Structures are given as C-alpha cells and as structure tokens.
Amino acid sequence: MKKRLEDPIAVTRSSLPPLEEYVEMLKPLWKSAWLTNMGDYHEQLKEQLKEYLMTPQLELFVNGHMALELALQALELEGEVITTPFSFASTTHAIVRNGLKPVFCDINSVDYTLDVEQLENRITKHTTAIVPVHVYGNFCDVERIAAIARQHELKVIYDAAHAFGETLDGKGAAEFGDLSMFSFHATKVFHSIEGGAVAFRENWLRQRLYELKNFGITGYESVEYVGTNGKMNEFQAAMGICNLRHVDEEIAKRKKLAKRYRERLSGVSGIRLCPENPRVRMNYAYMPVVFDGYKRDRDWIFQELARYNIHARKYFYPCINRYACYQGQYDEKETPVAARISRQVLTLPLYADLAPEIVDMICDIILEG
Numbered sequence: 001m002k003k004r005l006e007d008p009i010a011v012t013r014s015s016l017p018p019l020e021e022y023v024e025m026l027k028p029l030w031k032s033a034w035l036t037n038m039g040d041y042h043e044q045l046k047e048q049l050k051e052y053l054m055t056p057q058l059e060l061f062v063n064g065h066m067a068l069e070l071a072l073q074a075l076e077l078e079g080e081v082i083t084t085p086f087s088f089a090s091t092t093h094a095i096v097r098n099g100l101k102p103v104f105c106d107i108n109s110v111d112y113t114l115d116v117e118q119l120e121n122r123i124t125k126h127t128t129a130i131v132p133v134h135v136y137g138n139f140c141d142v143e144r145i146a147a148i149a150r151q152h153e154l155k156v157i158y159d160a161a162h163a164f165g166e167t168l169d170g171k172g173a174a175e176f177g178d179l180s181m182f183s184f185h186a187t188k189v190f191h192s193i194e195g196g197a198v199a200f201r202e203n204w205l206r207q208r209l210y211e212l213k214n215f216g217i218t219g220y221e222s223v224e225y226v227g228t229n230g231k232m233n234e235f236q237a238a239m240g241i242c243n244l245r246h247v248d249e250e251i252a253k254r255k256k257l258a259k260r261y262r263e264r265l266s267g268v269s270g271i272r273l274c275p276e277n278p279r280v281r282m283n284y285a286y287m288p289v290v291f292d293g294y295k296r297d298r299d300w301i302f303q304e305l306a307r308y309n310i311h312a313r314k315y316f317y318p319c320i321n322r323y324a325c326y327q328g329q330y331d332e333k334e335t336p337v338a339a340r341i342s343r344q345v346l347t348l349p350l351y352a353d354l355a356p357e358i359v360d361m362i363c364d365i366i367l368e369g
C-alpha cells in the first residue's frame with residue numbers, strides 16, 4: 001500500500017559530516033581568528049582536492065558560478081562562446097556576464113551533452129571558446145571537442161559542476177579542456193556549503209585566478225585588474241575538508257540506490273535512462289529519467305509523485321534559450337533535441353541517505369502510472 005509520506009522527500013538532501021567532526025574543526029578558528037582570505041583550511045582543502053580531482057593546479061572560490069565566471073574572465077575572451085541550452089542558468093549567465101555572446105548548440109538525445117556533430121556548424125569567425133557541460137555527470141565527447149577546438153583554435157572551459165570525482169578511462173574530469181569548473185554547492189555530491197573550484201594545468205592561470213577573486217589586488221599597494229570578491233572562507237573550507245573524508249562512502253551509497261532505480265526502470269517501454277559507460281567512474285549525482293512515449297507524460301509523473309509528497313525536479317526545464325532574460329535573442333526551436341528532452345525529463349530523488357524503500361515506492365508510482 002502506498003500512502004502519502006508525512007515528511008517530504010526532495011530531489012536531494014545535503015550530506016553533513018557528524019556535527020562533532022565539524023565543531024572540532026572550528027576550534028582552531030576561534031584561536032587564530034583567521035576566518036577568510038586564504039587561511040589554513042583553504043590551503044589544506046586546495047591540496048586535498050588537487051589530489052582527489054587529479055589536477056596539478058586548482059583554485060578555490062566562494063561558489064561554482066563565480067569560479068566559472070572568473071575562469072572565463074581569466075582567459076580574456078572576446079566574441080562568441082558555444083554552449084548548451086540544457087544546463088543550469090549559471091552556465092550561460094557566466095558567459096553573458098563576461099560580455100560574451102552565447103551561441104547555443106543542440107544536445108544529443110543519448111546522454112544530453114553537446115551534439116558534437118553540430119558543433120562545427122555553430123563556429124563563426126567570432127567564436128573564441130566552447131563551454132560544454134558534463135550534464136548529470138555524463139562525460140561530453142571530450143576527444144571530439146578537443147580535436148575541433150584544436151583545429152579552430154578555441155578554448156574549452158568545461159562546466160564540470162556535475163562531474164566531481166568522476167573519471168574517464170581512469171583520467172579525472174579535470175584533465176579535459178583548458179579549464180574545468182566544479183561546484184561545491186550544498187546540493188552537490190561533494191559540498192562546502194557554497195563553494196567551487198577551477199582546475200587547470202597552465203601555471204600563469206594560477207596567479208590570474210587568485211588575483212581576480214581577490215579584487216585584482218596584485219601587491220600591498222597595487223591593483224592591476226578589476227577583480228571581484230570570490231574568496232572561499234574558512235568555514236566553507238572546513239566543511240569541505242570534513243565532507244571530503246566521507247565522499248567515497250556517500251558515492252557508494254548513491255550507487256546502490258541508482259542501481260535499484262535502474263533495475264526497476266530499465267527496459268520499460270517509453271522510459272529512457274542514460275546509458276552506463278564502462279569507461280566512466282560515475283558519482284551518481286542525479287537520476288534523470290526521460291519519458292518518451294510512456295503511458296504517462298513527464299508532468300503527470302511529476303504531479304503524481306508530488307501527491308505522495310515526493311518532489312522530483314524538472315532538471316533542466318525550461319531550456320536556457322527560453323528564459324525570460326534571454327527573450328527575443330534566442331529561439332528554442334534552434335535546439336530541438338534540448339527543447340524536447342527538457343519537456344520529457346524528470347530527475348528523481350537521489351542522495352546517500354535516501355531509504356531504499358522510497359526508491360521502490362517511487363518506481364511503483366511510476367510503473368503503476
């Protein structure tokens with residue numbers, strides 16, 4: 001018997017370390033009174049993340065969006081930047097807020113990343129960069145994107161907000177492109193309450209990113225760039241350090257739940273799940289399900305789950321090229337696959353401590369439709 005749950009189930013729930021563990025981390029801050037501006041925890045987290053993400057260089061930021069915005073600014077780009085409309089607002093906003101023009105390329109209908117077959121058609125003489133998204137942790141076609149970027153001399157800045165800790169053929173997500181942005185928002189697999197990072201290889205970028213997040217200050221008496229305040233504080237870094245100790249465990253729990261969803265929902269006519277790529281170590285951040293010709297449509301399932309107090313999310317609906325703030329500039333019809341998927345996709349609840357029984361209940365509701 002299914003009945004409405006008393007406590008709501010959201011699409012995700014922030015993981016938290018044991019309270020005592022975090023409190024222990026706070027004690028030194030009360031001694032030093034060094035609360036932000038690249039303190040000890042900031043430096044420790046940075047080193048730990050370099051290792052975890054397998055990247056030679058990394059800078060931390062107050063949030064993922066600021067990380068992406070400043071990554072683009074650091075490269076001093078001009079003109080047009082090709083990106084996907086099937087993402088979170090941040091991806092395109094970061095381009096626009098840098099005075100650049102986003103050019104939307106459609107996604108493929110298999111894993112919803114940029115359709116590399118269409119990528120070259122979107123390149124003009126004004127194109128300077130590509131900002132692809134490893135959406136839901138599905139790796140973009142990094143090899144093709146690299147080849148196209150090389151041929152046309154374009155920079156590649158990955159929005160890797162969903163790809164924390166993932167590997168492709170054993171290589172970390174940070175290995176691809178010129179720069180990769182990770183988000184450590186509370187709702188992500190790994191978080192520092194709010195937070196983010198840019199991973200890169202070229203040495204000169206380190207100082208530039210550091211200065212941009214610190215008002216463009218280059219010395220005690222010199223300010224050389226119009227920077228901003230994008231610094232991660234010590235309370236964030238402490239949370240990050242605690243969570244990093246537990247993240248592998250969290251991912252293992254998510255993996256079990258994702259497997260349970262897959263066992264119930266795969267092979268059902270009209271229901272599509274992202275293919276599992278044997279080359280990829282996933283982080284199981286999201287459980288996107290596409291209803292394409294299923295007996296019930298996405299919006300019906302969404303509302304039916306809500307009747308039971310289960311709140312899935314329409315990630316990503318609407319597409320960015322339909323946002324009111326971009327009205328009149330873009331047409332969703334130019335990216336028909338993204339337009340269609342955005343109306344068919346539902347992201348089901350998935351987080352480490354979600355009860356397996358809830359996963360079963362969600363599947364029952366969907367299948368009994």
Ligand SMILES: *Cc1c(COP(=O)(O)O)cnc(C)c1O
Nearest residue numbers: 063064065088090161183184185
């Ligand atoms: C979360 C997210 C961001 C922004 O990260 P914040 O840390 O929330 O600023 C950017 N892009 C994508 C795809 C995201 O999911």
